[in-house]
Amino acid sequence: TQLLEQSPQFLSIQEGENLTVYCNSSSVFSSLQWYRQEPGEGPVLLVTVVTGGEVKKLKRLTFQFGDARKDSSLHITAAQPGDTGLYLCAGADYNNNDMRFGAGTRLTVKP
Amino acid sequence: SQTIHQWPATLVQPVGSPLSLECTVEGTSNPNLYWYRQAAGRGLQLLFYSVGIGQISSEVPQNLSASRPQDRQFILSSKKLLLSDSGFYLCAWSVDREYEQYFGPGTRLTVT
Numbered sequence: 001t002q003l004l005e006q007s008p009q010f011l012s013i014q015e016g017e018n019l020t021v022y023c024n025s026s027s028v029f030s031s032l033q034w035y036r037q038e039p040g041e042g043p044v045l046l047v048t049v050v051t052g053g054e055v056k057k058l059k060r061l062t063f064q065f066g067d068a069r070k071d072s073s074l075h076i077t078a079a080q081p082g083d084t085g086l087y088l089c090a091g092a093d094y095n096n097n098d099m100r101f102g103a104g105t106r107l108t109v110k111p
Numbered sequence: 112s113q114t115i116h117q118w119p120a121t122l123v124q125p126v127g128s129p130l131s132l133e134c135t136v137e138g139t140s141n142p143n144l145y146w147y148r149q150a151a152g153r154g155l156q157l158l159f160y161s162v163g164i165g166q167i168s169s170e171v172p173q174n175l176s177a178s179r180p181q182d183r184q185f186i187l188s189s190k191k192l193l194l195s196d197s198g199f200y201l202c203a204w205s206v207d208r209e210y211e212q213y214f215g216p217g218t219r220l221t222v223t
Contacts, residue, residue, distance in 0.1 A: 033211050042201050042214030043155075088154070090212070097209035103154035 004091055004102035012108040016078055021105040023089035024071045030094045032072050034063055037086040037104075069094070079109045113138035117202050117215035125223055130175075130189040132218050134202030137183065142204040144185040145212060146177055149199040161185060162208070197222045 005024045013019055023032070031050045035043035047056050049065035049072060056063045060083075062075040076083055090101045114137045124130060136142050143162055147155040157170045159177035167177050174193050178186045185202060199219055203212040 030209055035214075040199075040217070040219070042203075042217050045211050045213065048211055086153075092209035097207075099205075099208060099212065101155045101157075 004089060004100055006087075006089060006102035006105050008105060009103070010106050010108075012110065013079055015080060015109055015111050017109075018075070018077050019079055019107070020073055020075045021087055021107070022071065022073050023091075023102055025091060026070065027091070028069050028094040029091035030069075030097070032065055032069075032089060032091045034072070034074055035088040035090065037088060038084075043086075043088055076107075079107075081109045081111050083107060084109050113204070113213065115202060115204055115213060115215040117200075117218055119218060120216065121219045121221075123221045123223060124192050126194055127191045130187070130192050130196070130220070132187040132200055132202075132220075134185040134187075134215055135183055136185075136204045139183070139204065139206075141182060142206065143208055144179065145203040145205070146185065146187050147201040147203065149201060149217075155201065159187070160208075192222045194222050196220065 007022050031048055033048050034046045036046055037043040047063045052067045052069045054065040060077045064073050086104045086106050088101055088104045090099055092099050116135050145160045146158040148158055149155050159167055159169055161167050161179045164179055164182055175189050199217050201217045202215040205212045
């Protein structure tokens with residue numbers, strides 16, 4: 001079973017700052033998803049990336065899939081308090097299609 | 112469009128009591144269904160998944176069981192709750208195992 005490692009575990013920044021969070025593994029993924037979860041709610045899908053080197057943008061959020069499809073990053077520009085939440089990555093193993101989740105990065109954006 | 116429902120939203124149960132959490136999906140047929148537990152706002156632990164009616168796979172040995180009596184209904188049960196069963200339980204569905212999962216609103220279970 002592949003292990004998805006997310007870093008940092010916790011991140012606290014001021015409104016307006018930029019940040020990047022990472023999702024890494026030694027395994028190859030056929031696809032990778034990013035979710036955001038707010039307290040007391042279920043995770044909400046933000047994006048899916050499937051092609052090595054792929055970059056997707058969602059307003060101030062930029063998602064990148066590594067060339068080897070083993071890692072991904074999420075960059076937020078000019079963070080806002082509404083970006084606060086737990087960011088989870090999940091990957092489908094290339095060999096057996098098992099979907100696994102990372103432990104998440106808890107982001108706090110202070111006004 | 113597809114929607115996923117979970118109930119109850121919150122539950123407080125004494126140790127040793129039974130448990131039944133229900134999840135239903137609308138707007139899709141033959142979904143893959145999943146039960147996760149999340150402790151302290153951290154990562155998701157996959158408990159069970161189902162690819163069809165009556166087909167249940169368990170990821171970890173535990174005090175819980177799951178059933179899928181209908182195509183779009185997934186139930187999480189326990190005969191006797193333990194303190195360690197407390198947590199946030201999430202149901203999810205996907206088109207197939209390698210595709211995106213869509214989550215319900217969750218159930219907060221506190222075992223006292």
